[in-house]
Amino acid sequence: MRRILYLGPEGTFTEQAARTLVSRVYPDATVGAAQAVLSVAAGPDADLVLAPAVTVRAAMVEVSAGRAEAVVAPVENSVEGSVPATLDALVDADPVVAVAETVLPVRFSVLAAPGTTPERVRTVATHPHAAAQVREWLARELPDAVVVSATSTAAAAVEVLAGRADAAVTAPLAAERYALDVLASDVADVRDAVTSFRLLRSPGRVPEPTGVDRTSLVVTVDDRIGTLADLLTELATRGVNLTRIESRPTRDRLGRYRFFLDLDGHVAERRVADAMAALRRRSQEVRFLGSFPRARIAGRAVAAEISPPDAYSDAAFAEAAAWVQSLQEGSRA
Structure with missing residues (x-):
């Protein structure tokens, strides 16, 4: 039985996202109500099961080792920003790539032991990202309570x-x-x-382009003047729209960083592929984190995709490449 892992225990937003993503990536699957078993048609997708993991990194290790089919991980929250544990796991573990993403509205419940009244609450457990999103509510409704950190909202x-x-x-x-x-x-x-979540699998066939796609990379660069500007120029001169950039320390020495980049477009598009090749030439390392359809809320994209000028279309790249080839072959043009 193959497993789809998510940040546990049971009852997290990530479990909710996992159910959404699994139904999209495995369209023949239906999630069982009790044990989260996926009932699917006979074939390679049979016997899938949703299961919680203690950490995102542990889940990625299971995927890389072939003991799990995929992992669903939180990536970014619109209030608190990116989830550092996920970003670090993406470079610490063996490579995994995103094949789908979803975005969930974030509203919380406050739970207590039976019979507990608000006046008796002195400690409130939750994940740090959740605490930041209800800080004003806690100050107003539970002013005497101390917030303590948990590894997830369900762990709280x-x-x-x-x-x-x-x-x-x-x-x-x-x-x-x-x-x-x-x-x-x-x-x-x-x-x-x-909050946005992604379904991550071992590297393999990339989802087909849809025209509304995202490509995610992590780039490690030399510590020299103008390095980041050089990377951004490679994107801009190819009509590639950068939708997100975030730095994380490499942790081998102070002042050295990796840059996590999200781009509009798909690796199958010439302009994106050409930009990625240029980044690889200019960087110490580029790790491909996936090309996949952008998340939608109520049938609409989270943010409008900026269409590149005609000069950056696949047809324009093909025509220009054919012209250069004709010159190399001795034709006059």
Whole structure:
């Protein structure tokens, strides 16, 4: 039985995202209500099962070792930014690539042991990203409570069950999974907050381009003047729109960084492939993190894709390459 892993325990936003992504990537699958078993038609996708993992990195190791089919991981939140644990795992573990992404609205539930009243809450457990998104609510509704960190929002619910915290800020799904009372629901300081998640597998066949795609890379560069400007120029001169850039330390010495880049477009497009080749020439290392359809909310793209000028179309690249070839072959042009 093959596993699709997600950041656990059960009842996290990542589990909710995993159900969404699995139904998209494995369209014949339906998620069982009780044990998260995927019932699929006979064939290579039979006997898939959703299962929680302790950390994103541990899940990626399982995928790389062939003990799991894929992992679903949170990548970025619209309020708190990127998820460092996921970014670091993407370079620490063996290569995995994204084949799909989804975006979920983020609203929280506050759970407590049965019979607990708000006045008795002195400690609230949750993931640091969740804590940042309900900071104002906690200050207003539970002003005497101290926030303690948990590895996930569902792990915070487990802390309450174990008696190590009075309440937990969790995903709504946790209220269905744990025998706790709901003190509050639909909690969020920013009402339009969302988190993006990606389904990651071992490198293989890239999803076909859809015309509304994202390509993700991580680039390690030399520590010299103008390095980052050089990389951005390679993108700009090929009509490639950069939608996200973030630096993370390489951790081998102070002042050395990797850059995580998200680009509009697909590796199958000439302009994107040409830009990636240029980045590889100019960098110490480029790791391809996938080309996949961009997430949509209610049938619409999260952000409008900026179409490149005609000069950067595949047809324009092909015509220019044919012209150069004709010169190399001795034709006059």
